[in-house]
Amino acid sequence: xxxxxxxxxxxxxxxxxxxxxxxxxxxxxxxxxxxxxxxxxxxxxxxxxxxxxxxxxxxxxxxxxxxxxxxxxxxxxxxxxxxxxxxxxxxxxxxxxxxxxxxxxxxxxxxxxxxxxxxxxxxxxxxxxxxxxxxxxxxxxxxxxxxxxxxxxxxxxxxxxxxxxxxxxxxxxxxxxxxxxxxxxxxxxxxxxxxxxxxxxxxxxxxxxxxxxxxxxxxxxxxxxxxxxxxxxxxxxxxxxxxxxxxxxxxxxxxxxxxxxxxxxxxxxxxxxxxxxxxxxxxxxxxxxxxxxxxxxxxxxxxxxxxxxxxxxxxxxxxxxxxxxxxxxxxxxxxxxxxxxxxxxxxxxxxxxxxxxxxxxxxxxxxxxxxxxxxxxxxxxxxxxxxxxxxxxxxxxxxxxxxxxxxxxxxxxxxxxxxxxxxxxxxxxxxxxxxxxxxxxxxxxxxxxxxxxxxxxxxxxxxxxxxx
Amino acid sequence: xxxxxxxxxxxxxxxxxxxxxxxxxxxxxxxxxxxxxxxxxxxxxxxxxxxxxxxxxxxxxxxxxxxxxxxxxxxxxxxxxxxxxxxxxxxxxxxxxxxxxxxxxxxxxxxxxxxxxxxxxxxxxxxxxxxxxxxxxxxxxxxxxxxxxxxxxxxxxxxxxxxxxxxxxxxxxxxxxxxxxxxxxxxxxxxxxxxxxxxxxxxxxxxxxxxxxxxxxxxxxxxxxxxxxxxxxxxxxxxxxxxxxxxxxxxxxxxxxxxxxxxxxxxxxxxxxxxxxxxxxxxxxxxxxxxxxxxxxxxxxxxxxxxxxxxxxxxxxxxxxxxxxxxxxxxxxxxxxxxxxxxxxxxxxxxxxxxxxxxxxxxxxxxxxxxxxxxxxxxxxxxxxxxxxxxxxxxxxxxxxxxxxxxxxxxxxxxxxxxxxxxxxxxxxxxxxxxxxxxxxxxxxxxxxxxxxxx
Numbered sequence: 001x002x003x004x005x006x007x008x009x010x011x012x013x014x015x016x017x018x019x020x021x022x023x024x025x026x027x028x029x030x031x032x033x034x035x036x037x038x039x040x041x042x043x044x045x046x047x048x049x050x051x052x053x054x055x056x057x058x059x060x061x062x063x064x065x066x067x068x069x070x071x072x073x074x075x076x077x078x079x080x081x082x083x084x085x086x087x088x089x090x091x092x093x094x095x096x097x098x099x100x101x102x103x104x105x106x107x108x109x110x111x112x113x114x115x116x117x118x119x120x121x122x123x124x125x126x127x128x129x130x131x132x133x134x135x136x137x138x139x140x141x142x143x144x145x146x147x148x149x150x151x152x153x154x155x156x157x158x159x160x161x162x163x164x165x166x167x168x169x170x171x172x173x174x175x176x177x178x179x180x181x182x183x184x185x186x187x188x189x190x191x192x193x194x195x196x197x198x199x200x201x202x203x204x205x206x207x208x209x210x211x212x213x214x215x216x217x218x219x220x221x222x223x224x225x226x227x228x229x230x231x232x233x234x235x236x237x238x239x240x241x242x243x244x245x246x247x248x249x250x251x252x253x254x255x256x257x258x259x260x261x262x263x264x265x266x267x268x269x270x271x272x273x274x275x276x277x278x279x280x281x282x283x284x285x286x287x288x289x290x291x292x293x294x295x296x297x298x299x300x301x302x303x304x305x306x307x308x309x310x311x312x313x314x315x316x317x318x319x320x321x322x323x324x325x326x327x328x329x330x331x332x333x334x335x336x337x338x339x340x341x342x343x344x345x346x347x348x349x350x351x352x353x354x355x356x357x358x359x360x361x362x363x364x365x366x367x368x369x370x371x372x373x374x375x376x377x378x379x380x381x382x383x384x385x386x387x388x389x390x391x392x393x394x395x396x397x398x399x400x401x402x403x404x405x406x407x408x409x410x411x412x413x414x415x416x417x418x419x420x421x422x423x424x425x426x427x428x429x430x431x432x433x434x435x436x437x438x439x440x441x442x443x444x445x446x447x448x449x450x451x452x453x454x455x456x457x458x459x460x461x462x463x464x465x466x467x468x
Numbered sequence: 469x470x471x472x473x474x475x476x477x478x479x480x481x482x483x484x485x486x487x488x489x490x491x492x493x494x495x496x497x498x499x500x501x502x503x504x505x506x507x508x509x510x511x512x513x514x515x516x517x518x519x520x521x522x523x524x525x526x527x528x529x530x531x532x533x534x535x536x537x538x539x540x541x542x543x544x545x546x547x548x549x550x551x552x553x554x555x556x557x558x559x560x561x562x563x564x565x566x567x568x569x570x571x572x573x574x575x576x577x578x579x580x581x582x583x584x585x586x587x588x589x590x591x592x593x594x595x596x597x598x599x600x601x602x603x604x605x606x607x608x609x610x611x612x613x614x615x616x617x618x619x620x621x622x623x624x625x626x627x628x629x630x631x632x633x634x635x636x637x638x639x640x641x642x643x644x645x646x647x648x649x650x651x652x653x654x655x656x657x658x659x660x661x662x663x664x665x666x667x668x669x670x671x672x673x674x675x676x677x678x679x680x681x682x683x684x685x686x687x688x689x690x691x692x693x694x695x696x697x698x699x700x701x702x703x704x705x706x707x708x709x710x711x712x713x714x715x716x717x718x719x720x721x722x723x724x725x726x727x728x729x730x731x732x733x734x735x736x737x738x739x740x741x742x743x744x745x746x747x748x749x750x751x752x753x754x755x756x757x758x759x760x761x762x763x764x765x766x767x768x769x770x771x772x773x774x775x776x777x778x779x780x781x782x783x784x785x786x787x788x789x790x791x792x793x794x795x796x797x798x799x800x801x802x803x804x805x806x807x808x809x810x811x812x813x814x815x816x817x818x819x820x821x822x823x824x825x826x827x828x829x830x831x832x833x834x835x836x837x838x839x840x841x842x843x844x845x846x847x848x849x850x851x852x853x854x855x856x857x858x859x860x861x862x863x864x865x866x867x868x869x870x871x872x873x874x875x876x877x878x879x880x881x882x883x884x885x886x887x888x889x890x891x892x893x894x895x896x897x898x899x900x901x902x903x904x905x906x907x908x909x910x911x912x913x914x915x916x917x918x919x920x921x922x923x
Binding site for chain 2: 055056057058059060090098099102103106107108109110111126127128131154155156157158159160161162163165166169170171172273274275276305306307308309312313316317320323344346347376377380381382383384385387388390391392393450451452
C-alpha cells in the first residue's frame with residue numbers, strides 16, 4: 001500500500017498519497033520557530049499564492065507548482081482527465097518543444113516529475129540552488145502556454161493505459177482498493193480512481209484536455225511552494241517577473257457533494273488470481289476540518305505504526321495471523337475520506353479469522369481506554385517522525401502544500417498541538433462514533449488458483465525485422 | 469556476563485585512534501559534499517562523521533561486508549536472516565522490550581541484507597542519542613537470536629516469498645538471476661528460498677554473526693546533529709570495544725550463462741514484464757564511468773534516454789523502461805526492464821535489441837554526450853541532500869574504496885569520457901546477441917508461445 005510516483009506518475013489512489021506521506025512525516029518541534037512561522041506567503045496581483053521556506057542545509061532547492069485540481073474535479077465518463085493532462089504538461093509550449101522540459105532540467109543537474117491525486121496535481125523540480133531560475137521560467141511558461149497536440153495526446157494516452165495496467169490491472173491489491181472505493185463512495189467523486197477507468201481513458205478527447213487546462217491551470221487556482229537554499233529577496237522578484245503577467249483566470253467551482261450517511265455495512269468481493277487473500281475495510285471519516293480527525297490520526301498510529309503497535313505486536317508477532325496489517329487515515333483529503341484498515345493473512349489462515357481479530361482490536365479501542373504510557377509512546381513516535389521527516393526539503397514542501405490543499409498551510413502548526421491534546425477518552429469516543437460496522441465497507445480479495453505455469457525455452461531469436 | 473561486557477564497552481579508549489583525516493572540500497558555490505571526518509579505529513572500523521545542525525536528528529548507517537554472497541551453499545538466506553535477527557532480542561532486552569523502547573523514542577532502527585553487504589541504520593532525535601545508540605550497539609554486538617523468534621521470522625519470509633509470486637517484476641528478476649548466474653554466490657535470492665529457509669538453524673545464525681559481524685569489515689557513518697566532541701566522548705569508546713575478528717578467505721567465482729537464452733513465465737496478466745540483459749561489471753572496473761555515461765544515453769537517463777524516447781515517447785508502448793548496470797563488488801548484471809501490454813511485447817523486445825545494437829555500432833551525438841555529462845556531474849548535490857542519502861553515500865564510498873575526494877574527482881572523470889569511448893564500452897559490455905530474456909506475460913496474447921516466436 002505504498003504511493004508510488006515514477007515518471008509522471010499518478011498517485012495511485014486518493015488515500016495513498018497521504019498515508020505514505022504521514023508514515024514518514026508525523027510530528028515535531030523544529031529548533032525555535034515553528035514551520036509556519038518560517039514560511040513567507042505572498043499573493044501576486046493575479047492571485048497566485050507563493051510560499052517560500054528558506055533552508056540552507058544543502059545547496060539545493062525544491063520548486064513546486066500545485067494546481068487545485070484532481071480526479072474530484074472530473075465528471076463521470078471523463079475520469080482520468082486530470083492525470084492525462086499532467087502527462088501532457090510535458091509535451092511543450094511554443095518556446096520549448098515536446099519532451100524538452102525534463103531534458104533541460106536534467107541538463108541542469110536536476111530531477112523533475114509530477115503527481116496527481118483526487119485533490120491536486122503537482123509538478124516539481126529538485127535542483128542545485130544556482131539553477132532554480134530555469135524551473136521558474138519553464139513552469140511559468142507551461143502554466144500559460146501549453147501546446148496540446150493530437151498526435152502527442154494519442155501516444156501519451158497509450159502510455160497512461162500502460163500505467164494503469166501496471167499499477168492496477170495486474171495488481172490484485174490495487175484492484176481491490178479501486179473496487180472498495182467505488183463501493184464506499186456513491187455520490188462524491190472519490191468514487192472513481194485517480195488514473196481513471198480504462199474505457200474513460202479511451203473516450204477522452206483533446207478538446208476535453210483543452211477545456212480542462214483553461215478551467216483549472218490558472219494563477220487563481222494554483223500556488224507555488226519553494227523550499228531550500230535561496231534568499232527570498234532574490235527569488236521572489238524572479239517569480240513575480242515570470243508568473244506575474246499570466247492572466248488570473250476565473251476561480252473554478254470547487255464545491256463537491258459528500259455522500260449521505262450510509263445505511264449499514266457494505267461488503268464486496270474481488271476474485272482474481274493471487275497468492276494470498278487480502279482484506280481491506282474503509283470507514284467513512286471526516287478530514288482535518290473536524291478535530292476528531294486528529295484523534296483518528298493517533299488511532300492509526302497506535303494500531304499500525306512501529307513494531308510495538310497493536311497490529312504488529314498482536315497480529316503479526318504474537319498470534320501469527322498476518323503477513324502485514326495497516327491502518328491509514330486520510331487526514332489531509334480535501335473532502336471527507338476513508339479510514340482504511342488492511343491485512344494480508346498468512347498462508348493457511350482464514351480471512352474470517354483475521355477479520356475477527358481486526359474487529360477485536362477495534363472493539364478494544366471502543367471499550368477500553370488506551371493506557372496512558374501507550375498513548376504517550378504513540379505521541380512521542382508521531383512527534384519524532386514529524387521531526388525526522390523534515391530532513392527532506394521535498395517533504396517539507398509536500399507537507400505545506402497538502403495542508404494548503406486540505407485547508408490552509410498555516411494549519412501545519414496545529415498538527416502537533418492537536419495530537420498532543422488527544423486523551424484516552426477521545427479515542428474511545430471517536431472509535432465508537434466512526435470505527436463501527438455501520439460506517440464500513442469491507443472488501444475481500446479471494447485468490448483464484450493460477451491457470452498458467454512456467455516454461456523455459458532454449459534460446460530466442462526475435463529480430464527487429466520480424467516484428468513491426 | 470552481559471553486564472561485564474557492558475562495562476568493557478563503556479571504557480573510554482581514545483588512545484586507539486589510529487588515524488584521523490579531515491577531508492574538507494574546496495569552497496565553491498555548489499560544494500558537492502559537506503565536510504567529513506574519517507577515523508580508523510584500532511579495531512579496523514572506519515568511522516565517517518559529518519556535522520549538520522539544522523535539525524536535532526542524527527542518522528547512523530553501518531555497512532558490514534556480510535551480504536548474501538556469503539551464504540553457505542544450501543543455507544541460502546542465512547545472511548538475511550542474521551541481519552533481520554539483530555532486532556529480535558539482545559542479551560539485555562527481549563524483542564518486545566526492544567520494539568517498545570524504540571517506538572517510545574520515535575527512533576527507527578532497521579537492518580537488512582543485500583547481495584554484498586548488510587546495513588544497520590538508526591535515526592534518532594538528539595535528546596535520545598544515548599538510548600538510541602545503546603540499542604544500536606546491542607543489536608549489533610549482543611543479539612541472542614532466540615529460536616522462537618527466528619522460526620517466526622522464517623515463517624514471515626516464506627509467506628513474503630509466496631506473496632511476491634504475484635508481482636511480475638519480482639518474478640522476472642528472480643528468474644533472470646537464476647538463469648544468468650550459473651554457479652555464483654549472486655545466483656540465489658537474498659531472502660533465501662522455500663527449500664533453504666527451513667534448513668537454517670539458530671546455531672547457523674549465531675555462527676554467521678560471530679564470524680562476519682566484525683569491525684574490520686565495517687564502515688559506520690554518523691551524520692547530522694553531532695559534534696566531534698560528542699563522537700569522541702560517547703561513540704568511540706563503545707565502538708572501540710567491538711572486537712576485530714579473522715574472516716575466512718573468500719573464494720568468489722561466478723559462471724555466467726551463455727546466451728541467448730529465454731525464460732517464459734506464463735501468467736494471466738494484461739502486461740508483459742520483460743527483463744533483458746547479461747553479465748555486467750564490478751564496481752572497480754575502470755570502465756565504470758564511461759559506462760555510466762553510455763547507460764545514461766541508452767536507458768538510464770529517463771526522458772533524456774534513447775529507450776524511453778523510442779519505446780515510450782515515440783510509440784506509447786510502455787510507462788516504464790530503463791537500463792542499468794548493477795555494479796557490485798564482483799561482476800553483477802546489465803539489465804533492461806520494461807512493462808508493456810502483452811500484444812506489444814515482441815515489438816518492445818525488438819526495439820530494445822535494436823537500440824543496444826545501435827549503441828554498439830553508431831557513435832552517440834555530441835549533444836547526447838554533453839547532456840549525459842551535465843546531468844551526471846550536475847546532479848551530485850541532490851544525491852546527498854538528506855541525512856539518509858549522505859550516510860548511505862559515505863558508507864559506499866568507503867566500501868568501494870573511492871576516497872572522500874570522490875565528489876571532487878567525479879566531474880573530471882565523467883567529463884573526460886569521449887564519444888569514441890562510449891562506443892568502445894558499448895561494444896565491450898553490451899551483447900544483445902547473447903542476452904538472457906525473461907518474459908512474464910500472458911504468452912499466448914504476447915505471441916510468445918513456444919515455437920511461435922521463432923523464425
